[in-house]
Amino acid sequence: MRLVIGNKNYSSWSLRPWLLMHAFGVGFDEHIEWLGEPNLSSRLRRFSDSARVPVLNDGDLTVWDSLAICEYINDQYLGGKAWPAKAADKALARAVTAEMHSGFAALRNEMPMNCRASRHVESSSSAKADIARVDEIWSKYAREDSEGNLRLFGHFGIADCFFAPVVMRFLTYEPELSTSARAYVNSMRKHPSLEQWVSAALLETEIVDIDEAGVDRE
């Protein structure tokens, strides 16, 4: 099985399924397409008509879109355990995941994922509202798992994977957060699979200008 992704430093959509597969020990080869190199669209079309990453190839099957890939991995390889077991928690985990997948445009645009940077940006009121909503979701739904790690609905899964790029954004741009949201950031950052992603991101050298927002923090 192969997962095609973009730069680990920048590709927030790629991080989601990569983190799920890595954390649950689903074996896969990864292939990186550099987002700043020429002919991106035609290069990505070799893997999927969507011309976007991430893309999963499993035998004859090609799945694009980070949520569809996570759902497929969960169904085919994880016996459903990447969503909470209880129906009510599962519904809420799906709701916050869908909210992340389809919303938070201002936050995404103004604070691009950039794992290696420590920056300050002046946020618009829309981005501030997005940050407050993320804070509210984490404060409400993050609970300790059996090992004392803060995870959404108390068990690492797809919802955490969808918010992991925002964890990275908040570490880069350090917006004001509540104590509980900050605790979720710190706990997620220590996840061994996220550690591995970030270590690899730090070794990358490509600069993608449109994802370099803000000014360096002291």
Ligand SMILES: N[C@@H](CCC(=O)N[C@@H](CS)C(=O)NCC(=O)O)C(=O)O
């Ligand atoms: N909804 C898609 C979005 C994927 C997406 O926009 N990926 C970006 C990289 S992070 C991309 O492939 N950009 C290529 C381009 O814009 O040409 C998903 O969830 O996978």
